[in-house]
Amino acid sequence: MPVAFETSTSNFVPPHKLWTREECDVLAQTGVIDLERYELLDGELVPKVSKKHPHGRAIAQLANWLRSVFGEECVLQENSIRLRPEDNPTNEPEPDVIVLADSFMQMSLSAGPNELRLVAEVSYSTLNVDLGIKARLYARSEIAEYWVLDVNGRRLIVHREPAGGRYTSVAAYGEEERVSTLAEPARDVRVGDLL
Numbered sequence: 001m002p003v004a005f006e007t008s009t010s011n012f013v014p015p016h017k018l019w020t021r022e023e024c025d026v027l028a029q030t031g032v033i034d035l036e037r038y039e040l041l042d043g044e045l046v047p048k049v050s051k052k053h054p055h056g057r058a059i060a061q062l063a064n065w066l067r068s069v070f071g072e073e074c075v076l077q078e079n080s081i082r083l084r085p086e087d088n089p090t091n092e093p094e095p096d097v098i099v100l101a102d103s104f105m106q107m108s109l110s111a112g113p114n115e116l117r118l119v120a121e122v123s124y125s126t127l128n129v130d131l132g133i134k135a136r137l138y139a140r141s142e143i144a145e146y147w148v149l150d151v152n153g154r155r156l157i158v159h160r161e162p163a164g165g166r167y168t169s170v171a172a173y174g175e176e177e178r179v180s181t182l183a184e185p186a187r188d189v190r191v192g193d194l195l
Contacts, residue, residue, distance in 0.1 A: 018043025020089045043090040054151050055124035061194045063097045069187045074100045082112040083141040096122045113141040117183040120147040140165045145182050156191045
């Protein structure tokens with residue numbers, strides 16, 4: 001006689017490999033993976049999304065405005081950054097745009113938290129990642145200001161005041177509103193002009 005059998009409803013996730021920066025470098029050097037196509041976040045190799053027209057345009061608009069405020073040499077696009085020492089081994093984020101505190105930092109391999117005035121992501125299809133794991137990583141590293149330009153939502157989400165591993169001030173600005181950076185409060189921009 002058959003016995004009733006119940007299937008498990010647990011959310012079991014089988015163990016999987018978490019990667020380090022060092023291991024990813026070896027994989028890239030041996031040709032196993034192309035690191036230009038991935039970003040390392042909390043030990044996971046996350047595929048980068050292709051830059052669709054609205055996304056690429058918004059990155060260019062944001063970078064151009066930031067260059068007009070901080071100067072050409074202080075604004076970089078898609079450069080990896082260093083985080084706090086505890087997060088560095090398993091993370092190598094590549095924000096869409098960063099603003100360096102000093103132009104001479106361009107010579108280093110990647111800027112660290114104290115060398116950054118602003119980190120920005122332009123979100124077309126990655127809003128959950130940008131507002132989730134990346135916001136936590138940047139807050140834990142005490143990066144003073146983090147912007148997420150939400151292309152589809154036509155808004156700019158500004159994160160400030162990192163404390164306890166999160167940003168304690170998060171505000172969304174609509175496309176008709178104006179915003180400025182903490183480092184240059186006298187220079188503002190209409191959000192819609194960045195989209």
